[in-house]
Amino acid sequence: MQRYFGVLAATAAFTMWGSLPVFWKQIAMVPSLEVLCHRTVWSLVLTLFIVLAFGRRRKVVAAMTRENVKILTISALLVAANWLLSIWAINSGYIVATSLGYFISPLINVALAYLFFAERLRRAQSLALLLALSAVVYLAVYYGEFPWIALGLAVSFAIYGAMHKRITVSALDALFIETLILALPAAGYLVWLQYRGIGSFFAHGTEVSFFLMGGGVVTTIPLLCFGYAAQHLRLGTLGIFQYLTPSLSLVIGVFLYSEAFPSERMVGFSLIWLALLLYMGEGFFQRYGHARAILDR
Template sequence: MQRYFGVLAAIAAFAMWGSLPIYWKQVAMVPALEVLCHRTAWSLLVTAIIVFSLGRWREVMAEMKRGGNIKILLSSALLLAANWLLYIWAVNSGYIIEASLGYFINPLINIGCGCLFFGERLRRGQILALFIASCAVIYLTVYYGRFPWIAITLAFSFAAYAVVHKKTTVSAVNALFIETVMLFLPAVAYIAWLQYTGVGSFLLHGRATTLFLVGAGVATTIPLLCFGYAAHNLRLATLGIFQYIAPSLSLVIGIFLYGEDFPAQRMVGFCLIWLAILLYMGESFYQRNKQNKALGHGE
C-alpha cells in the first residue's frame, strides 16, 4: 500500500512541478534571488501550519536536536536552494529549453545514484528503457548545439538532493520544515534589506504579483512534500522514470499555451523519451503480474 501511495505522490509532485512555468511567469519581473527568498519564507509558514495541524511539533524538535539529521538536512537544504535559484534565473534569463533539458537528464542521474549508493539493480527490460532514454537525452543535448551547463547543474543538484533526502530517517513533512527553518533567516533578512532600501518587489508591482509571491509557499511546499514521501517509498530508479512527467508537461504548456517553437528534430528526442517511459512501465507491470500469478499458483 505504501508503494501505491508512493506512486500517486510521485505523479502528483511531478505534475505540479511541470505546471510551475505558468506560475513563475506571473512574477517574471521579480529578480530570481528575491523570488527564491520569498519561496523560502512563505514555505516555512505553510510547512509550520502542516506540522502543527498534524501534531508533530515535539517530534520535529526532537529530530532537530540530533546532530546527524541536522547535518544531512542542512546539505539537502543548500542543494535545494541552489537548484531553485538556478532554475528561476534560467527561466527569467530566457533559458527555459535548457532548464527543461536538465529535468530530462536528472532521472538518468537518479537511476545511476540508485545503483551506485543503494545497490539497486535493473532488469534487462529496464536497462533497455534507460538506454533509449539516454540516447534521447544525448540527441537533445547535441541538438541544443553547445554544452548545456545549466541543464547539467540542475540535473546533478536535484539528484544529489534526492540521494541526501533518502539517507535521512526524518519524514517528508518534518524534513521540509527543518530545511526551510535553516534557510528562513537569510531569506527574510535579504527581503527586509530590499524593502528597506526601496528596491524590493513586494507590494511594488501590484496586488497580483504580491499574492503570487505569497502563494509561492504553497506552490513550493505541496509538490516537495509529495516528492519527499515518494522518495522514501519508491526506488530511485522508479522515481527517475516518473520524473519525466514534469518536463513533458512543461513541453505541452510551452507549445499549446505559450506558442513556443518546437521543430521536428526536437520532437524525435521527446518521442524516444516517451518510448523509454512506456517500455520501463510496461516491463514493471509485466514482472508484477508474473509475480502475482506465481504467488497465486503457489497457494
C-alpha cells in the same frame, strides 16, 4: 476509498507542479534569487503553521538530530539550487528545457542507485540509460545546444531524493527543517533589498506581492498531497503519475508560451520517451514476474 483519494492527491500534486511555469511567469519581473528567497521564507511560515496545527512540534524536534540536520542542510542547498535554476529557466523562456529535466530525472535516479547504492542494473535499465545518454549527446551535437538546464535540474533533484533516502523524516518535517535552515539568510537578503529600496515586495503592486507570498503555498501544498499519495498508492502507480508534471510543462511551454520545438529537439525528446517506456515496461514485467512467482508457490 483511501486509494481513490490517493489517486486524487497524486493527480493534484503533479498537476500543480506541472502548472508552476504559469505561476512563476506572473512574477517574471522579479529577480530569480529574490523569488527563491520569498519562496523559502513563506514556505517556512506555512509549514510552521501546519506543524503547530497538527501537533507535530515534538516530532520535528526529535527529527533534528545532528546526523539528520547535516543531511538536511545538504539537501536544502540542493533543493534551493534546483528551485533557483527552475525559476530562472521558466522566466527566461526555457520551460521546454525544464520539462526535459524532469523526464530525465527517473533515469538519473537509476544511475545514482548503481553508482552510490551498489544496486545492480538489469539489462533493460542499462539500455534505457544508454538511450537517455544518446539523447543528451544528440541534443548537444546535432541540435547544437548542450542540455545543461535539463541535466542540472535532473541531477540536483535526483541527488536531493537520494539524500532523503538516508533519513526517516516525513516530507512535511523535512521541508520545515530545510526551509528553517535556508530562511535566515533568505530573510536577511530580503530585508537588505527592502532597506536599500530595491526590493520587489509591494514595489510592483499588491498582486505581485501576493504572488511572492503564494510561493510558499505552491511549494507546500503539492508536497503534502504527494506525501498523502505516497502513503496510499503503490510506488509503481505513483511513478506513472510523476510524468504528468513534465508533460504538462511541455504543453504549457510549447502551446501557451510558444517556445520553439523543432524536429531536431523532437528527436531528442523521443529518445528520452523511448528510454522511459523501456524503463517503465521493464519495471512492470519485473513486478508481474514476482507476483506470479508468489502465486505459484
